Amino acid sequence: MLERILLTTVVLAAGWAAPAAAQTIYPINRAEILAGSKFDLKVEFPGAPMASDVKVTVNGKDAAEVFGKRPMIVEWEDGNKLTAYWLRNVSLPKAGKIEVEAKVGGKSEKVAWEVYGTPKRVAKNVIFFLGDGFSIAHRTAARIMSKGLHEGKYGGELSFDDMPHMALVSTAGTDSIVTDSANGMSAYMTGHKSCVNALGVYCASNKNTLDHPKVETMGDILRRKTKMSIGVVTNSEIEDATPAGVVAHTRKRSDFNDIVEMFYDVKPDVIMGGGSPNWLPKSTPGSKRKDETDYIKKFQDAGYAFVATKTEMNKAVAEGKTKILGLYNTGNIDGALDLKYLKKGSVSKFPDQPDVAEETRAAIAALSKNPDGFFLMVESARIDKYSHSLDPERALFDTIMLGNAVQAAKDFAAKHPDTLIIVTADHAHPVSIIGTYNDDTPGQTPREKLGTYAEAVEPNYGAVDAEGYPSNIDVSKRIGFAFGTSPDTCFNAKPYLDGENVPAVAGATKGTYVENPKACERPGAVHITGNLPFDASSGVHSGDDVLLTAMGPGSEALHGRIDNSYVFRVMATALGLAK
Amino acid sequence: MTDPHSGSFRKRISRRGFLAASLLLSTGRARAEAPTPLTFDTLYSEFGVRGLVFSPIVKASAGRAVSIVGYMAPPLKAEAAFFVLTREPLAICPFCQSDADWPSDIVVVRLAAASAIVSAGTRVTVTGRLEVGSAVDPDTGFVSQLRIVDAQYRRGP
Known part of the structure; x- marks a missing residue:
């Protein structure tokens, strides 16, 4: 830890003493911008030059003239030693190459943007599925669990495997090679890559998190330019990064x-999702708001049916409601393993929660009443959360659940072929199938029980139920589903039947985590020395590419290796959003 | 009940508790009553999406001495007079990590005096006076529904 602190000091000192950096222009170099979409143009001139000394041009013309607006120029913005040049909420109506130049004194900095148009709309509806952290091994292991693997061949396909188009998606952000769910989703929903923790903004020097230069989200554009319906469905808290990515700028x-x-x-x-406390006025016990605004009431006043259980959700759909706010848990909705079999987590408190597939069917029924079509985002959020907590069975059940949700969309598309369906992930987890844990081999500990190569025998999960879930996971032969990262923890290679795994807990030294003593009491548990920084409490994301599969009009553009931001362009093109 | 790791610690607390009890005896009978034991399972009688409802025992204990067993969440400072008590050990530090959030049924603890903290994997018993109802901490902006103030804690249940 000391080394890291010293290094930080050195870097800071060097930054302080170094000559002023170049001007920074947002959107950044190589940005691809949907024609007509709104964005904030910001230039940061380091050294806080006088407002009268800075100049910004677009294809050689004064930017203010091009956008027909007076810029706001702020010296020492937020106390930072820079001068900020702002043209907020501007757009470029025509496709073409754009060069933006920022000059101060004798110094010039340039970026190039591509503004793209869209041909005629080909898709009436778009359903975008995001398996959070959904990686190759989740897909393969879920297929083994749900379809069976015998003599090297599967007993069937998961719904997202059986699609005509496939691409490899790179998810890195502007700041790092491994991104998070906020930035990963933001790229899909805006077409712009940004940085970790950011949604719908570029990461500038602003101190206020809501002041950074914005780009329009899919939700913004659809609301401003079309009469299409919009749906946001998840099993995380609805304010969490992925669902927020449809609408948020922070x-x-x-x-x-x-x-x-x-x-x-x-x-x-x-x-639809969890996370009701941020919707309740401060004075309501359980609220996490800091004001007295009752957002559930505000949505009801705006014509929404508010539902808090699966029964209420299905009733609202049966009554033909087209605007539905569903909040089914104070936290995340429980994952499929707890909802359907183990009844752990918060199932005793919230016994009537829908799963993601049920939410998807309800959302499609409500949204598809709109003759102008709809855009629906569906997330299976806890593939990621359970991979952070190093809990394979829960992550894999939620991968099977994603497959069931995608099947609901495919059933709709079978009758409505003008529907584009995309299934992908926002980032990867470092997960792999390394063999089979076999309790029939002698010994108690994971290393004694792991069969590799020829000893990686077929697992014997219980018979699969109507929804494709194995009816028993506590079996003698289990998939050896390995996580590439961990904090210090304890591990016994058995499923977590009493509730989600908690690998580590905060240590007595601030900012450090130690193995969860409860995990170490499990039979056969061994100590695992972590390979992550000491401030990591759980597994982390990886920078691997993720898979995308797609079907329907416009999906043929998705092939080869692509950037995540390109997927937005494909959806915007299918919907003809540049018009 | 035996806790081999904290024998001297427990003794010190007991002595302090004894002193406190003596003082309370001299200042008023009502405050010297034995603390009502609360549990995380009995804090709320309704736990729903539309909000929580305090249980009758919590309502009846408002302003009175209570005790509760839970886990100390990672606090803001190494030496703290303010910490959050949770039902289960937290794998996360909501103060430190942006993608984390607190469970709904937390209890905020204000210690009578700043004290060193223990690992989040250790159970603690907190004793103090119960405050009921929404409040915003003036220093941190932290919103809480239940607080135990003038509190002390000891390791173990």
């Missing part, structure tokens, strides 16, 4: 109370 994904307000600004027609 440098900090944890601005949950602001994000609820951003949902209200865009008003997606269907909103």
Whole structure:
């Protein structure tokens, strides 16, 4: 730790003494911008030069003239030694190459953007599925669990495997090679890559998290330019990064109370997830708001049916409601393993929660009443959360659940072939199938029980139920599903039947984590020395590419290796959003 | 009940508790009553999406001495007079990490005096006076529904 602190000091000192850096222009170099979409142009001139000395041009013309607006120029913005040049909420209506130049004194900095148009709309509906952290091994292991593997061949396909188009998606952000769910989703929903923790903004020097230069989200554009319906469906808290990505603009994904307000600004027609405390007025016990605004009431006043259980959700759909706000848990909705079999987590408190597939069917029923079509985002959020907690069975059940949700969309598309369906992930986890844990081999500990190569025998999970879930996971031969990262923890290679794994807990030294003593009491548990920095409490994301599969009009553009931001362009093109 | 790791610690607390009890005896009978034991399972009688409802025992204990067993969440400072008590050990530090959030049924603890903290994997018993109802901490902006103030804690249940 000391080394890291010293290094930080040196870097800071060097930064202080170094000559002023070059001007920074947002959107950044190589940005691809949908023609007509709104964005904030910001240039930061280091050294805080006088406002009269800075100049910004677009294809050689004064930017103010091009955008027909007076810039706001702020010297020493937020106390930073820079001069900020702002043209907020501007757009470029025509496709073409754009060069932006920022000059001060004799110094010039340039970026190039591509503004793209879209041909005629080909898709009436778009359903975008995001398996959070959904990686290759989740896909393969879920297929083994749900379809069976015998003599090297599977007993069937998962719904997202059986699609005509496939691409490899790179998810890195502007700041790092491994990104998070906020930035990963933001790229899909805006077409712009940004940095960790950011949603719908570029990461500039602003101190206020809501002041950073914005780019329009899919939700913003659809609301401003079309009459399409919008749905946002998840099993995480609805304010969490992925669902928030449809509507939000903040440098900090944890601005949950602001994000609820951003949902209200865009008003997606269907909103479903957990996380009700940020919707309740401060005086209600259980609220996490800091004001007295009752957002559930505000949405009801705006014509929404508010539902808090699966029964209420299905009733609202049966009654033909087209605007539904569903909040089914104070935290995340429980994952499929707890909902269907183990009844752990918060199932005793919230016994009537829908799963993601049920939410998807309800959302499609409500949204598809709109003759102008709909855009639906569906997330299976806890593939990621359970991979952070190093809990394979829960992550894999939620991968099977994603497959069931995708099947609901495919069933709809079978009758409505003008529907583009995309299934992908926001980032990877370092997960792999390394063999089979076999309790029939002698010994108690994971290394004694792991069969590799020829000893990696077929698992014997219980018979698969109607929804494709194995009816028993506590079996003698289990998939050896390995996590490439961990804090210090204890591990016994058995499923976590009493509730989600908690690998580590905060240590007595601030900012450090130690193995969870409860995990070490499990039979056969061994100590695992972590390979992560000491401030990591759980497994981390990886920078590997993720897979995308797609079907329907416009999906043929998805092949080869692509950047995550390109997927937005494919959806915007299919919907003809540049018009 | 035996806790081999903290024998001297427990003794010190007991002595302090004894002194406190003596003082309380001299200042008023009502405050010297034995603390009402609360549990995380009995804090709320309703736990729903539309909000929580305090249980009758919590309502009846408002302003009175209570005790509760839970886990100390990672606090803001190494030496703290303010910490959050949770039902289960937290794998996360919501103060430190942006993608984390607190469970709904937390209890905020204000210690009578700043004290060193223990690992989040250790169970602690907190004793003090119960405050009921929404409040925003003036220093941190932290919103809480239940607080135990003038509190002390000891390791173990």
